[in-house]
Amino acid sequence: MFTRARRPLPETLERLAVAVAVTEPRNRALHPRSRLMRRLGNALAVLPAYQTIPAHADAPPAFTEVGLRYSRYSEDSLGADKWIFGSRGRYDIDITQFWIEGPIGANWSVALDIQNDYQTGASPWFVGTQQNGEPGVIMSGASIEDNRLEVGVTTRYFWADGNAGFTASHSDEDDYAATALAMDASWNTDDDSRTWSASLSSSEDTLTPTQGAIPVFVEREELDTQSAYFGVSQILSRTAITKVGLSYTYSEGYLSDPYKLFDARPETHERVALSLGYRQFFIVPDASLQMDYRYYGDSWGIDSHTVELGWAQNLSSHLITPYLRYYSQRQADFYTVIADTNARYYADDYRLSSFGALTIGARWAVALGDQWTLQLEAERYETDASWSLYSGAEAPALVNFWRGTVSLTWRYD
Amino acid sequence: MMGGPACIVIDTAKRPFDNYEPLLDALLAKLTCLETRYSRFRTDSLISTINRRAGSGIQTEIDTEMSTLLNFAGELWAASDGLFDITSGVLRKAWDFQRGGNASPTQLAECLPKVGWDLVEYKNDAIYLPLQGMQIDLGGIVKEYAADCVAASIREAGITSALIELAGDVVVIGGQGNGKPWQIGIRDPNSSGSLLTLSLQDAAVATSGNYARTIKHNGRALSHFLNPRTGWPVNGPITVSVLDQRCLTAGAIATVACLKTDSHAQAWLEEAGLPWLMMKSCGALIDTLTNPVSQRESLTSLQTPQLSH
Numbered sequence: 001m002f003t004r005a006r007r008p009l010p011e012t013l014e015r016l017a018v019a020v021a022v023t024e025p026r027n028r029a030l031h032p033r034s035r036l037m038r039r040l041g042n043a044l045a046v047l048p049a050y051q052t053i054p055a056h057a058d059a060p061p062a063f064t065e066v067g068l069r070y071s072r073y074s075e076d077s078l079g080a081d082k083w084i085f086g087s088r089g090r091y092d093i094d095i096t097q098f099w100i101e102g103p104i105g106a107n108w109s110v111a112l113d114i115q116n117d118y119q120t121g122a123s124p125w126f127v128g129t130q131q132n133g134e135p136g137v138i139m140s141g142a143s144i145e146d147n148r149l150e151v152g153v154t155t156r157y158f159w160a161d162g163n164a165g166f167t168a169s170h171s172d173e174d175d176y177a178a179t180a181l182a183m184d185a186s187w188n189t190d191d192d193s194r195t196w197s198a199s200l201s202s203s204e205d206t207l208t209p210t211q212g213a214i215p216v217f218v219e220r221e222e223l224d225t226q227s228a229y230f231g232v233s234q235i236l237s238r239t240a241i242t243k244v245g246l247s248y249t250y251s252e253g254y255l256s257d258p259y260k261l262f263d264a265r266p267e268t269h270e271r272v273a274l275s276l277g278y279r280q281f282f283i284v285p286d287a288s289l290q291m292d293y294r295y296y297g298d299s300w301g302i303d304s305h306t307v308e309l310g311w312a313q314n315l316s317s318h319l320i321t322p323y324l325r326y327y328s329q330r331q332a333d334f335y336t337v338i339a340d341t342n343a344r345y346y347a348d349d350y351r352l353s354s355f356g357a358l359t360i361g362a363r364w365a366v367a368l369g370d371q372w373t374l375q376l377e378a379e380r381y382e383t384d385a386s387w388s389l390y391s392g393a394e395a396p397a398l399v400n401f402w403r404g405t406v407s408l409t410w411r412y413d
Numbered sequence: 414m415m416g417g418p419a420c421i422v423i424d425t426a427k428r429p430f431d432n433y434e435p436l437l438d439a440l441l442a443k444l445t446c447l448e449t450r451y452s453r454f455r456t457d458s459l460i461s462t463i464n465r466r467a468g469s470g471i472q473t474e475i476d477t478e479m480s481t482l483l484n485f486a487g488e489l490w491a492a493s494d495g496l497f498d499i500t501s502g503v504l505r506k507a508w509d510f511q512r513g514g515n516a517s518p519t520q521l522a523e524c525l526p527k528v529g530w531d532l533v534e535y536k537n538d539a540i541y542l543p544l545q546g547m548q549i550d551l552g553g554i555v556k557e558y559a560a561d562c563v564a565a566s567i568r569e570a571g572i573t574s575a576l577i578e579l580a581g582d583v584v585v586i587g588g589q590g591n592g593k594p595w596q597i598g599i600r601d602p603n604s605s606g607s608l609l610t611l612s613l614q615d616a617a618v619a620t621s622g623n624y625a626r627t628i629k630h631n632g633r634a635l636s637h638f639l640n641p642r643t644g645w646p647v648n649g650p651i652t653v654s655v656l657d658q659r660c661l662t663a664g665a666i667a668t669v670a671c672l673k674t675d676s677h678a679q680a681w682l683e684e685a686g687l688p689w690l691m692m693k694s695c696g697a698l699i700d701t702l703t704n705p706v707s708q709r710e711s712l713t714s715l716q717t718p719q720l721s722h
Contacts, residue, residue: 034686036492040662043485046477049558049565050659237569284477 064102086139162187221254356387417580426590468545
């Protein structure tokens with residue numbers, strides 16, 4: 001399995017992003033500050049006069065940052081009423097990430113990201129019919145173990161009005177290898193109230209499925225993916241910022257899941273996504289409201305909408321962010337609860353079905369002195385076909401899961 | 414305004430702007446509001462209310478702006494090992510600034526126990542000075558804060574090219590309308606000319622100096638900067654100018670430097686890591702603005718100070 005879960009962008013610890021709304025796109029743009037100036041600047045962050053940071057040059061990060069992050073993703077077992085055969089236990093994934101990023105000279109930065117995913121458990125093999133006539137899941141039997149290691153290097157150049165980065169990464173696991181290159185750039189308008197950003201990426205993946213607990217009929221396949229993104233963020237006022245982004249992704253090659261018995265997907269896959277974000281900072285409670293919406297549509301007939309609401313509350317050196325996310329998806333054209341193998345394309349993968357999902361979670365970050373930050377995050381994801389805005393029969397393998405994360409970041413001048 | 418002349422220049426060559434009146438009204442209102450709140454010379458100001466209630470048992474409620482400025486003053490107090498102390502104004506009673514008077518050791522002994530930010534009972538929403546006769550004075554930071562507020566309002570109005578000068582402290586927004594940086598002179602305390610001229614874009618420069626007011630004591634001219642621990646004038650730099658994005662932080666760093674001896678002032682400025690210029694007590698000029706290496710670093714990191722001789 002190939003799961004991309006790169007580390008999040010490093011959060012600024014300048015008063016834990018208290019001026020969240022308006023300085024967010026500028027976090028990296030602050031010129032290097034001494035510890036004394038950071039200390040004094042932090043004391044002022046809440047004042048409106050300092051929430052529109054004067055226009056200034058983009059500059060490499062002022063610090064070298066080293067981070068370690070561990071996430072545990074744990075799927076609930078399959079319900080007995082949905083199960084026909086095999087292991088009812090599903091996936092657990094341990095994700096460990098390490099990164100280091102620092103300035104090189106006056107105009108460059110370099111970052112190294114390493115991520116390891118260790119995955120155990122079973123996955124749905126195919127959907128059949130139970131004795132009571134209801135659809136049920138045949139699981140992959142014995143537990144699968146897999147390990148994925150991804151290494152990425154990013155170099156970034158900063159100039160007066162923007163910055164540009166180049167990333168090369170490689171991911172390897174028993175049955176999957178991926179090499180990706182990406183370029184991105186962002187630039188600011190004269191008054192620094194608007195930031196444009198764009199990126200291009202390309203990856204070449206090779207699948208060599210392992211023969212294990214279930215028969216696999218694929219020896220080696222390839223997949224190429226190209227993606228483009230264009231976005232703009234606009235400061236609306238001292239305390240509000242909005243962001244719009246549009247992405248397009250095209251994949252060509254083997255897109256089916258080799259570990260599913262009945263899975264034949266088209267050889268091409270086009271996706272578009274439109275994302276909207278809004279942040280409103282409130283001075284008196286020292287907090288910000290975070291609202292995000294994302295539309296996704298693809299050439300397989302899937303449409304989805306995601307709405308997320310969050311509240312980032314500063315409390316002294318703590319930042320607590322509870323959030324709620326709703327997701328609704330329309331099924332792929334070729335999805336059926338039980339795969340129709342007479343069709344040209346077919347799949348019974350629950351991820352292609354119509355469903356709705358709710359995620360509730362919270363992030364807690366605390367600055368430990370000037371240099372260390374501890375972050376904890378936990379979320380619960382639950383899904384149900386009836387929560388979807390779209391019609392479609394429920395896939396019996398719909399999954400609920402827990403995810404927990406702990407990370408520690410160290411910054412030094 | 415704020416203890417000196419105020420000058421605002423808006424350059425519309427690059428981006429037209431014709432909505433001056435509402436903007437100037439708003440700026441004037443903001444400055445008047447700050448003066449009304451923080452001036453120790455106005456008996457109806459918030460500062461005077463706090464000072465009047467010293468030792469009375471009555472605390473004074475404060476809002477976010479006031480508490481943030483007090484937090485900032487507290488951070489500066491801690492960072493400067495107590496040299497920057499907004500409670501030190503009471504020492505003025507022992508030194509007659511207006512007439513160049515003398516300090517009486519008796520008066521100093523009376524005043525010194527009332528000095529110390531650590532004595533102040535302060536929460537985020539209220540402040541109380543526990544000793545009768547204690548005073549706080551935000552005069553050391555409010556002028557610079559006012560300059561930043563004016564700059565923020567001008568930026569918010571969509572103006573990308575402006576210069577604000579408030580009693581000697583300067584904030585520039587963008588460059589001039591013709592694309593060239595603003596030319597800002599640093600006053601020479603020994604003449605009416607400039608020590609040097611800075612080419613600035615999007616920056617603030619604040620100057621603190623002992624030349625403006627001095628105390629004469631036993632025939633000697635002494636600084637008006639008083640050490641809050643001893644109550645005596647500091648024999649420190651004649652003038653210090655500091656560049657930063659914010660006028661308030663630039664001014665704070667410059668003021669603390671003037672509260673130190675020459676060598677300690679230099680160490681403090683280096684710790685702050687901002688571009689600076691200092692005329693030492695002997696009259697010698699040192700800085701990180703004319704030094705080629707520092708200048709290059711400044712250019713790349715701050716994108717502001719370019720020196721033109």
